[in-house]
Structure formats: C-alpha cells, structure tokens
Amino acid sequence: xxxxxxxxxxxxxxxxxxxxxxxxxxxxxxxxxxxxxxxxxxxxxxxxxxxxxxxxxxxxxxxxxxxxxxxxxxxxxxxxxxxxxxxxxxxxxxxxxxxxxxxxxxxxxxxxxxxxxxxxxxxxxxxxxxxx
Numbered sequence: 001x002x003x004x005x006x007x008x009x010x011x012x013x014x015x016x017x018x019x020x021x022x023x024x025x026x027x028x029x030x031x032x033x034x035x036x037x038x039x040x041x042x043x044x045x046x047x048x049x050x051x052x053x054x055x056x057x058x059x060x061x062x063x064x065x066x067x068x069x070x071x072x073x074x075x076x077x078x079x080x081x082x083x084x085x086x087x088x089x090x091x092x093x094x095x096x097x098x099x100x101x102x103x104x105x106x107x108x109x110x111x112x113x114x115x116x117x118x119x120x121x122x123x124x125x126x127x128x129x130x131x132x
Contacts, residue, residue, distance in 0.1 A: 049107055051080050057109040066114055076100060079130040080107060088128035095132050
C-alpha cells in the first residue's frame with residue numbers, strides 16, 4: 001500500500017478503512033454513530049421540553065405585572081413547538097393580548113409584553129410569528 005504525504009487518503013487506504021471495519025459495531029472516527037430513529041426521537045424530546053424564561057423576560061413579566069395562566073403557558077409552548085417545526089429561530093408568539101419573543105433553538109422566552117407595551121406593533125429581530 002502506498003502512503004501519500006499530501007493529506008489525502010489513497011484508494012487503498014479508504015478501502016482498508018471502510019471495508020475492514022467491524023460490521024457489528026459501526027463507528028466513525030472513534031465515536032458511536034446514531035441511527036436516524038435515535039436522532040428523530042431526540043429531536044422530538046427536545047421539542048416537548050417546557051419553554052423557559054430568561055432573566056430579562058422574567059423581569060419584564062414582573063415589571064409589567066403579567067401573570068400567565070396554565071392555559072396561556074400551554075399555548076405559549078404550543079406556539080414555540082409550531083415555530084420549531086417550521087424552522088424559525090427567533091419567533092414572535094402572540095397569546096391573547098400578550099406578545100413573547102422566543103429563541104426557538106434554546107426554547108427560551110427572551111422578552112414579554114402586554115398589549116399596552118406593544119402599542120407600536122413593531123417587532124424586530126424575528127424571523128417568524130405564531131399567533132395562538
């Protein structure tokens with residue numbers, strides 16, 4: 001077998017690497033690979049995690065005397081899940097007269113406001129909106 005010094009593997013090296021692997025324990029670069037099913041299940045588990053509130057958002061809720069009912073929390077969670085399914089990263093989620101900016105990858109509300117605070121109806125730095 002000829003070993004090349006240019007940083008690329010020769011055909012023989014690739015054949016040795018892929019054809020002589022143990023078929024019962026597939027791994028790539030020493031790490032265990034996951035099946036599509038495992039990745040899908042992990043994604044679904046992440047999607048069902050409950051939405052969190054950042055320190056800033058919790059402060060906004062307290063400052064603005066906003067108290068969420070259980071039903072509103074469930075609808076906020078549903079809105080975040082819908083945004084995640086559509087591939088949105090920063091979403092405006094509107095529940096009743098409340099507006100929430102949610103960072104979807106982290107499943108975190110970054111700010112919250114009621115109808116009075118959102119009087120201008122201008123929301124920036126979002127790439128999607130969900131109205132529940």
